Amino acid sequence: MKRVALWVTYEGTSFSGYQVQPNGRTVQEEIERAVSRIHKGEQIRIHSSGRTDTGVHARGQVVHFDSMLSIPAERWPKALNACLPDDIRIIEACYVASDFHARYHAVKKEYRYRVLLRQEGDVFRRNTSHHVPYHISVPRMQEAAQTLIGTHDFSSFCAANTSVVDKVRTLFTISIEQDRDELIFKLVGSGFLYNMVRIIVGTLLEIGSGKREVHELAFILSAKDRTHAGKTAPGTGLFLWKVDYNEPIFSELY
Amino acid sequence: MKRVALWVTYEGTSFSGYQVQPNGRTVQEEIERAVSRIHKGEQIRIHSSGRTDTGVHARGQVVHFDSMLSIPAERWPKALNACLPDDIRIIEACYVASDFHARYHAVKKEYRYRVLLRQEGDVFRRNTSHHVPYHISVPRMQEAAQTLIGTHDFSSFCAANTSVVDKVRTLFTISIEQDRDELIFKLVGSGFLYNMVRIIVGTLLEIGSGKREVHELAFILSAKDRTHAGKTAPGTGLFLWKVDYNEPIFSELY
Known part of the structure; x- marks a missing residue:
């Protein structure tokens, strides 16, 4: 199991913010859906550096999740972008320490x-x-x-x-x-x-x-x-x- | 009757092009609707420098129409923008000669x-x-x-x-x-x-x-x-x- 960190960008206009909620399209649910597709349907929770509100954009959001797949870091963006809507783009991915946390370790x-x-x-x-x-x-x-x-x-x-x-x-x-x-x-x-x-x-x-x-x-x-x-x-x-x-x-x- | 020329900008993404057509939202119909509202419902045809296709943008489209109203040139943009959707903005207006034509006089x-x-x-x-x-x-x-x-x-x-x-x-x-x-x-x-x-x-x-x-x-x-x-x-x-x-x-x- 390896921990993956992603550099995520999104144009917030068509999202009801970052965090999953019962009504409205959210950035988190779109990324979780894409990650899940790459893991053959397995549900994987992603963690972000923090939520953003409706209409708010991200040039440098950071999220992390754990994966059993052995995909080279530089292939993650292309693989995920193929499953994501075009108002979310992954720019880079990297493997981080297993205790890295996008939110709690932000300084x-x-x-x-x-x-x-x-x-x-x-x-x-x-x-x-x-x-x-x-x-x-x-x-x-x-x-x-x-x-x-x-x-x-x-x-x-x-x-x-x-x-x-x-x-x-x-x-x-x-x-x-x-x-x-x-x-x-x-x-x-x-x-x-x-x-x-x-x-x-x-x-x-x-x-x-x-x-x-x-x-x-x-x-x-x-x-x-x-x-x-x-x-x-x-x-x-x-x-x-x-x-x-x-x-x-x-x-x-x- | 005076002829008004407008400097028009639009983001073409949500339009089926410039020219009025039976299906789909067009730039021309939105501007004609706004001009008509300012003329208390009177139908007024607007003429452009040329049409643009679906998804194509304009930073400097020029259109003209004839009006009986005596509105100072600098007030037209604000009046029209109040009636227009936010993917079309009028930047400037001016009165031109009565034989001016946005399309035929373009050089x-x-x-x-x-x-x-x-x-x-x-x-x-x-x-x-x-x-x-x-x-x-x-x-x-x-x-x-x-x-x-x-x-x-x-x-x-x-x-x-x-x-x-x-x-x-x-x-x-x-x-x-x-x-x-x-x-x-x-x-x-x-x-x-x-x-x-x-x-x-x-x-x-x-x-x-x-x-x-x-x-x-x-x-x-x-x-x-x-x-x-x-x-x-x-x-x-x-x-x-x-x-x-x-x-x-x-x-x-x-």
């Missing part, structure tokens, strides 16, 4: 959030960005964002309906870059609470538009209360970009 | 074709590129492509089932650029026959992969016979990029 995660700043929407980016047709000040958001760096109780930036008790997380870096009509938010942290990136981005956009003041962010963070933060930005702009482990498991392309 | 058209050169497909570009997982020589295609520049009878690069009689067209420029894992073919000409860009790209890809020799292209062109050329490349990679008139009608962004 760092990067999320990116894409905002489209233009008058009218873009048909080619409508499912992979959040369209904002009014003026946003990037320097205001950059100034406010610095407040969030470090280890904090991020309760104000966590969906109210979560069961997680410990809401302390470490945000290593947060940057906001403009490239023509696009804003890219990059957040790297030890881990993220439910909706944390989307609530941070939603609140920063309210600061950027002038609806809130720059200094409000420190107050919101210290309040430890979701009701003080801004709106949750839509899932369409969010990408799970990269998951890091103590040792790199994929090629340098990852 | 130059640019099409682009995007090819993805990588082992596994890309979930984010699957509907807007043609995925080629094997090696392609760009210099071979560039050398062969020069043969096509100029005024020629392009019968070999025209779908067999067309009713057009005069198949002489002028290809001003053709370029093929590589940017990381993407190839962009850019073709600028006086006009293009049915499937002409897709058959040219399909044939060049066969030369790039080594299936055909570079010098074959001159023979294929002179044969004036569709059966000599290569396969028609899929519509997903094709974009109607720009339509030029004697005078620019939109802003310099177009």
